[in-house]
Amino acid sequence: MRIFLSMVLVVLSITTVQAQNYPMYSEIYVNDFAGVLNADQRDRLRGTLKELKAKRGVEFTVVTLNTLQDHDYSGPIEPFATGLFNSWGVGDAGKNDGVMLLAVIEDRVMRIEVGSGYGTSMNGPMQRVIDGTILPQFRDGDYPEGLFAGVEEVIYQITGTYPGDYDAPQYEQIAKRGWRWAEGLIAGLGGFAWALLAPVGFGLWRGWKFISRRRPRKCPNDGTWMIWLGEKDDDAHLIKGQIREEGLKSADYDVWLCPACDHSHVIRHGAWFSSYSKCPRCTFHTLKTETTVLTSPTTSSTGQAKDDYHCLNCNERWSATRTLPVRTKSSSSSSSGGFGGGSSSGGGASGSW
Numbered sequence: 001m002r003i004f005l006s007m008v009l010v011v012l013s014i015t016t017v018q019a020q021n022y023p024m025y026s027e028i029y030v031n032d033f034a035g036v037l038n039a040d041q042r043d044r045l046r047g048t049l050k051e052l053k054a055k056r057g058v059e060f061t062v063v064t065l066n067t068l069q070d071h072d073y074s075g076p077i078e079p080f081a082t083g084l085f086n087s088w089g090v091g092d093a094g095k096n097d098g099v100m101l102l103a104v105i106e107d108r109v110m111r112i113e114v115g116s117g118y119g120t121s122m123n124g125p126m127q128r129v130i131d132g133t134i135l136p137q138f139r140d141g142d143y144p145e146g147l148f149a150g151v152e153e154v155i156y157q158i159t160g161t162y163p164g165d166y167d168a169p170q171y172e173q174i175a176k177r178g179w180r181w182a183e184g185l186i187a188g189l190g191g192f193a194w195a196l197l198a199p200v201g202f203g204l205w206r207g208w209k210f211i212s213r214r215r216p217r218k219c220p221n222d223g224t225w226m227i228w229l230g231e232k233d234d235d236a237h238l239i240k241g242q243i244r245e246e247g248l249k250s251a252d253y254d255v256w257l258c259p260a261c262d263h264s265h266v267i268r269h270g271a272w273f274s275s276y277s278k279c280p281r282c283t284f285h286t287l288k289t290e291t292t293v294l295t296s297p298t299t300s301s302t303g304q305a306k307d308d309y310h311c312l313n314c315n316e317r318w319s320a321t322r323t324l325p326v327r328t329k330s331s332s333s334s335s336s337g338g339f340g341g342g343s344s345s346g347g348g349a350s351g352s353w
């Protein structure tokens, strides 16, 4: 009886393994069956993976699924990932250097499966990428960022180079690596430290600006301490363009007056963010620009826009037209053939969130 039962179990387990159906891929780079990426994000990820294939010959594919149950499978992700990898044939058939990142969103499990050419050498590094880079983002529900950062880190682990740096000189790559390390350290300190320090830093800066603007000044003629005039009293010492700038908040002026000789000293503080630009005629930051699109650009032809300029100080007006560049085609419908026929013997790492 016991033998019969175990035979039934064996048969059952074989049927569950055989019953799974793997999805068909529509391209070799990004197959977002779970729909966690928008078109721009898919294009960005595809660009990174395409560049890797062009520069290093490595096929790296990213797959998202809703749930493994949709594929008539229940069980750990590892055999499913290996089976999917081999049924698609990811990577070069001779080198077996393919990589597949599989994220099953509703089941909250993921795996990075690597081709048999890596042996077990990538198991540790892939585990660190999953635990340190991908899962923290996934736990926040930020699947796009988890995938972007994870893919970059995986590429670094397998090629020793980050995306975009393949042709960069050695010293530049080392410098970038250092910068990334520093970024990682800041991220490691946590948003907490940053959230705490940023307002303190901003407050100190504002305080220092305030103090330095109002620090006592001596008259250059007679050495008498000058008086700072408030916003209401300073207009008499400002010219029209300066008053206009203050009104439009594109600049702020401080006026200091000597009580002994009536010498006045005007200090300009330009605004950091202002929609008014510098007028080429009167030189004050009182120029307003209104843009009208005359013809929108398409993927095959350029467009045209008209900029209307009006200076609110000297009242100068003029218009100019400019050409808008051709829209770049989204390459989302491009599928570039099939995989190279590589295989995996189960190397890689997994995680859940």
Ligand SMILES: [Zn+2]
Pocket: 219, 220, 221, 222, 223, 224, 258, 259, 260, 261, 262, 263
């Ligand atoms: Zn004076």
Ligand SMILES: [Zn+2]
Pocket: 279, 280, 281, 282, 283, 284, 286, 311, 312, 313, 314, 315, 316
């Ligand atoms: Zn002007």
